[in-house]
Amino acid sequence: MHPTRLSAALAALALTASLAGALAGTATAAPGPAATPQAQPVPPGQGKSLALAAADKAADSGLDGLRHGADEELVRTGVTPWTGGLYYAAYQRTYKGLPVAGGDAVVLSDSAGKVRHVTSAPAPAIKLSTRATVGSAAALATAKGQLASVESASTPELTVLLKGNKPVLTWHTLVVGRTAQDRPSSLDTFVDARTGAVTRATDKILHADGRGFHNGNVTIDTAASSMTDPNRSGFRCGGQNGSTYTGTPPWGNGTANDLVTACVDIMYAAQRESDMLKQWFGYNGQNGQGGMVPARAGLGEVNAYYDGTKTTYGHNQNSSMQLTGIDVVAHEYGHEIFDKTPGSSGSSNENGGMNESTGDIFGALTEHFANNPNDTPDYTVGEKLNFLGDNKPIRYMYNPSLAGDPNCYPQLNSGTEVHAAAGPQNHWFYLLAEGSNPGGGKPASPICSGGPSSVTGIGVQKAGKIFMGALLMKTSSWNHLAARKATLTSAKNTYGSAECNAVKTAWNAIGVPAQSGETDCGGTNTPDFSLALNPAAGSVQPGASATSTVSTATTGGNAQTVQLSASGAPSGVTVSFSPSSVTSGGSATMTVQVGAGTANGSYPITVTGTGSVTHTVTYQLTVGSGTPQPTGCDNTEYTYEGSLSSGQAEAQPDGSYYYSATSGTHVGCLRGPAGTDFDLYLQKWNGSGWVDVAVGGTESADEDISYRGTAGYYRYVVHAYSGSGAYTLGLSAP
Numbered sequence: 001m002h003p004t005r006l007s008a009a010l011a012a013l014a015l016t017a018s019l020a021g022a023l024a025g026t027a028t029a030a031p032g033p034a035a036t037p038q039a040q041p042v043p044p045g046q047g048k049s050l051a052l053a054a055a056d057k058a059a060d061s062g063l064d065g066l067r068h069g070a071d072e073e074l075v076r077t078g079v080t081p082w083t084g085g086l087y088y089a090a091y092q093r094t095y096k097g098l099p100v101a102g103g104d105a106v107v108l109s110d111s112a113g114k115v116r117h118v119t120s121a122p123a124p125a126i127k128l129s130t131r132a133t134v135g136s137a138a139a140l141a142t143a144k145g146q147l148a149s150v151e152s153a154s155t156p157e158l159t160v161l162l163k164g165n166k167p168v169l170t171w172h173t174l175v176v177g178r179t180a181q182d183r184p185s186s187l188d189t190f191v192d193a194r195t196g197a198v199t200r201a202t203d204k205i206l207h208a209d210g211r212g213f214h215n216g217n218v219t220i221d222t223a224a225s226s227m228t229d230p231n232r233s234g235f236r237c238g239g240q241n242g243s244t245y246t247g248t249p250p251w252g253n254g255t256a257n258d259l260v261t262a263c264v265d266i267m268y269a270a271q272r273e274s275d276m277l278k279q280w281f282g283y284n285g286q287n288g289q290g291g292m293v294p295a296r297a298g299l300g301e302v303n304a305y306y307d308g309t310k311t312t313y314g315h316n317q318n319s320s321m322q323l324t325g326i327d328v329v330a331h332e333y334g335h336e337i338f339d340k341t342p343g344s345s346g347s348s349n350e351n352g353g354m355n356e357s358t359g360d361i362f363g364a365l366t367e368h369f370a371n372n373p374n375d376t377p378d379y380t381v382g383e384k385l386n387f388l389g390d391n392k393p394i395r396y397m398y399n400p401s402l403a404g405d406p407n408c409y410p411q412l413n414s415g416t417e418v419h420a421a422a423g424p425q426n427h428w429f430y431l432l433a434e435g436s437n438p439g440g441g442k443p444a445s446p447i448c449s450g451g452p453s454s455v456t457g458i459g460v461q462k463a464g465k466i467f468m469g470a471l472l473m474k475t476s477s478w479n480h481l482a483a484r485k486a487t488l489t490s491a492k493n494t495y496g497s498a499e500c501n502a503v504k505t506a507w508n509a510i511g512v513p514a515q516s517g518e519t520d521c522g523g524t525n526t527p528d529f530s531l532a533l534n535p536a537a538g539s540v541q542p543g544a545s546a547t548s549t550v551s552t553a554t555t556g557g558n559a560q561t562v563q564l565s566a567s568g569a570p571s572g573v574t575v576s577f578s579p580s581s582v583t584s585g586g587s588a589t590m591t592v593q594v595g596a597g598t599a600n601g602s603y604p605i606t607v608t609g610t611g612s613v614t615h616t617v618t619y620q621l622t623v624g625s626g627t628p629q630p631t632g633c634d635n636t637e638y639t640y641e642g643s644l645s646s647g648q649a650e651a652q653p654d655g656s657y658y659y660s661a662t663s664g665t666h667v668g669c670l671r672g673p674a675g676t677d678f679d680l681y682l683q684k685w686n687g688s689g690w691v692d693v694a695v696g697g698t699e700s701a702d703e704d705i706s707y708r709g710t711a712g713y714y715r716y717v718v719h720a721y722s723g724s725g726a727y728t729l730g731l732s733a734p
Helices: 005-012 047-061 136-144 259-281 326-340 349-370 420-434 460-471 480-494 497-509
Strands: 072-082 086-095 098-101 105-110 115-120 149-153 157-163 166-178 184-192 198-203 304-306 311-313 528-534 537-540 545-556 561-567 573-578 581-583 587-594 601-610 614-623 638-644 649-652 658-660 664-671 677-685 690-696 702-709 712-722 725-732
Touching (some): 047 086, 047 105, 136 166, 136 198, 259 326, 304 326, 311 326, 326 349, 349 460, 420 460, 528 614, 537 545, 545 601, 587 614, 638 712, 677 702, 690 702
Parallel strands (some): 537 614
Antiparallel strands (some): 072 086, 086 098, 086 105, 149 166, 304 311, 561 601, 664 702, 677 690
């Protein structure tokens, strides 16, 4: 055993230290007489592992919109727990190891290991050279040249940009500074790695607005001698030079243009928003990881903005106050929420308008949560600011047309200014939260042509949680049609049919039409199923064959018959299923027979499951090259196959565990790819976490374990200590 192998492996397997841990990758049993050792009811905390195993399997299998080519992968980049044992898993597409801007996806799965919903940005089959002819330094110079002055720039990263549904090799960087018109700018820039021209540049700064300056005497979280938040990572407040204000509490003097006072208002509002996210939605702060970007007060302009690295606040039109009211600050940090949820910020005007609306919605939510008597909750923006010198709000969420903005989705076009484009979604949120005639002193809200006669609200907290859940399904192609589908899914899974129908009615009221495949809000559980392959790829020599397990699961309603078929196989390749149809919850063996004359190459084969609905997955067939699956564990009861990259680990069986009802001997046999170093761990659940009971940790690809233990829950963990490739695991259990 390596002197440091055990500690290194434990570090690599940190996420598997408890049942709630997430493991990279999944694998299922290879075809054989028995599918798996006996499983028992899920022990406490196991739900996350099952949910993520299901999500990873869906991504690996290319379920529906998750389809990807032979050189592409969907890499899990984030996991957010949600109500009712649900988990949102975000995935970024890669091509030959390079990140892809676009083609991202989110899988919603549950603690029973079922996929509830999939959202994905459109992605063409990617095929291009990854060799850059323009260097990163030249690309950075080009990106910086867009601005008159540069404050900061990130190191360029070679990235495949999906532009107009075509892949372009680019250098990606974020450049922060000021334009020739002396306006602040934060340009998310892609420079063509072959021509050196700017392919796309999107300004992350959405020049914003504000209201009041003073929230009264409030309590904020700071360090003893600086305006640094000790509880929320990254958050602090200071002046335009980036230095944090220092001193001792009480902070500020309560006057309109004192900048330390402005920081008190900023920290109060941002911290209330953070608390609201946690207490109302169970979401961990503006960046999803318990923190947020720092803030700067004292901008000498009529402006406030978020640029991806900080928020910045100026003064109102007549310089009588700083733009640091609750809804302004929460609006700016609402942009961070939009930016840090899956899909980030998009490049279209419609997406920008929805980003602006997201800021307004979180401003209203934070006002309602704070319920500060100095700034009572409402659904207007800038009503106390005198932003334009007329003492009127600059946006009205309940009736956007009062500020000249569109109320209805059909009124939008590609040239609608982003703040105006916030109108339809703001209108939708008010109708969902309060209704068209809420009473109690709250304003009535009009309904667009062709909409329902009236809308009944469900309350601002419920509406906010549904909206937050939808943002966790956002992709880079986010628009109103996608938001309708996502909010319906969020409402049905978070609350139920009544709230789902309220969401649908509110969208109908602003003219966003029904979408194919959107969630059925009916009180009954609509029949549905999921589909997965293991393995999802295979290398076969001409004249030979490969097999894969096609597994199904009932995800809605009662179990149903699923007919299996395949398309896209090249000449000389036949695909068969045994059996040809299964009851959802069952599995079949797919055999891919490659004829002797089949041309070498890579071929995507689409596997289709047809029942009350249709789902597809993709099998990547490589003919004429590749390494066969390792063998040598023929004497065990159960066989599993998988593939790992160096440093990854995954649990077996099926990314889960098994139950041994009696004492006896557990046998594990691991055969890894030649020239690598794979390790094997047998772990047992001790009531609160997984503990190692046997370890195979030699400096080789093959490991064997034999352990005599008592009844209980067990699992194996395969760890690619060094090297990558396919493995076979055999196991026997008492």
